[in-house]
Amino acid sequence: xxATRPALAGVLALLGFLLVTTANSARADKRxxxxxxxxxxxxxxTRRSQVGDLDAAVAKLRGQVGAAERxxxxxxxxxxxxxxxxxxxxxxxxxxxxxxxxxRVRLADAPKSARSPDDExxxxxxxxxxxxxxxxxxxxxxxAIAINGNRVVATTAIRAAGDTLVVNFRPLRPPYRIDAxxxxxxxxxxxxxxxxxxxxTTTFGLSYSARRQDSLTVPAFAGRVAIATAAPEGQGx
Amino acid sequence: MLAFLGLIIGAVVALLLRPTVPxxxxxxxxxxxxxxIDSSLGGTRAYLERTFNDRVFVxxxxxxxAVAALLVxxxxxxxxxxxxxxxxxxxxxxxxxxxxxRRRVFGG
Numbered sequence: 001x002x003a004t005r006p007a008l009a010g011v012l013a014l015l016g017f018l019l020v021t022t023a024n025s026a027r028a029d030k031r032x033x034x035x036x037x038x039x040x041x042x043x044x045x046t047r048r049s050q051v052g053d054l055d056a057a058v059a060k061l062r063g064q065v066g067a068a069e070r071x072x073x074x075x076x077x078x079x080x081x082x083x084x085x086x087x088x089x090x091x092x093x094x095x096x097x098x099x100x101x102x103x104r105v106r107l108a109d110a111p112k113s114a115r116s117p118d119d120e121x122x123x124x125x126x127x128x129x130x131x132x133x134x135x136x137x138x139x140x141x142x143x144a145i146a147i148n149g150n151r152v153v154a155t156t157a158i159r160a161a162g163d164t165l166v167v168n169f170r171p172l173r174p175p176y177r178i179d180a181x182x183x184x185x186x187x188x189x190x191x192x193x194x195x196x197x198x199x200x201t202t203t204f205g206l207s208y209s210a211r212r213q214d215s216l217t218v219p220a221f222a223g224r225v226a227i228a229t230a231a232p233e234g235q236g237x
Numbered sequence: 238m239l240a241f242l243g244l245i246i247g248a249v250v251a252l253l254l255r256p257t258v259p260x261x262x263x264x265x266x267x268x269x270x271x272x273x274i275d276s277s278l279g280g281t282r283a284y285l286e287r288t289f290n291d292r293v294f295v296x297x298x299x300x301x302x303a304v305a306a307l308l309v310x311x312x313x314x315x316x317x318x319x320x321x322x323x324x325x326x327x328x329x330x331x332x333x334x335x336x337x338x339r340r341r342v343f344g345g
């Protein structure tokens with residue numbers, strides 16, 4: 001019995017050692033996990049504001065390019081018709097900000113208290129809803145549309161990433177404000193989606209409004225517009 | 238006495254050295270420690286019941302800790318979180334041992 005005494009002491013020493021080590025490492029784990037979350041949030045916020053700054057820079061540079069082109073056209077006496085055509089194309093492509101009379105549609109999720117707990121999704125604005133509203137606005141004569149300041153162009157995708165609406169690869173937060181220049185109120189209001197939204201405001205508590213606006217500004221598309229790979233058929237490439 | 242000295246020395250050494258355990262192993266270590274606490278309580282109980290045997294205690298201590306860590310490791314590889322199972326089993330045993338100790342000491 002006496003011979004194993006040191007072993008007993010050794011085992012207890014091990015116990016003490018392990019106890020303190022585990023306590024330390026558990027604390028370290030918690031410390032390591034917490035800042036990681038905060039770090040991620042910070043990275044996301046920084047990147048988001050970088051994207052915002054770059055969007056603004058793109059818009060500014062596009063404006064400068066447009067002004068320079070106009071000036072060059074005047075200076076070199078290029079056909080005035082061609083310059084006008086280029087400007088028209090820019091409006092259609094969505095690379096310049098436009099202003100005019102139109103409709104402003106506002107969509108928002110139902111307040112949390114109004115949502116039924118077994119059907120959370122019914123009280124939410126989905127990507128499909130926004131797609132349908134945009135389509136209805138276009139068929140009501142809209143010429144330029146922006147969703148929360150994101151210009152809808154030919155290559156724009158309105159989709160959902162999880163519960164977040166993504167337009168032009170920019171995540172949007174509700175409420176959604178859809179500005180449509182040139183859209184006719186009565187034609188839009190007759191559309192199926194507008195009628196449905198009228199019902200949904202009462203059944204699901206969604207918030208919806210469509211109003212005529214005398215002066216709306218739709219910003220220029222900030223994304224890449226150049227089409228590099230695709231070429232018109234019959235012209236080679 | 239020597240045994241308690243060992244406990245204190247071990248704790249002091251850990252405090253001084255501040256060894257770090259890689260995060261993926263910390264769960265195994267935690268389970269091993271819970272098993273070790275159970276063993277030491279069992280040892281104390283045996284001592285008070287005068288059935289204490291050094292050799293048995295040392296063996297039980299090491300094997301319990303090893304088996305606890307091993308179980309969690311196997312669970313990880315099988316895709317089952319056995320951490321809770323080990324914690325529950327040894328947690329219950331710790332309370333049983335404590336109850337036995339209380340009866341022994343206070344004669345309740």
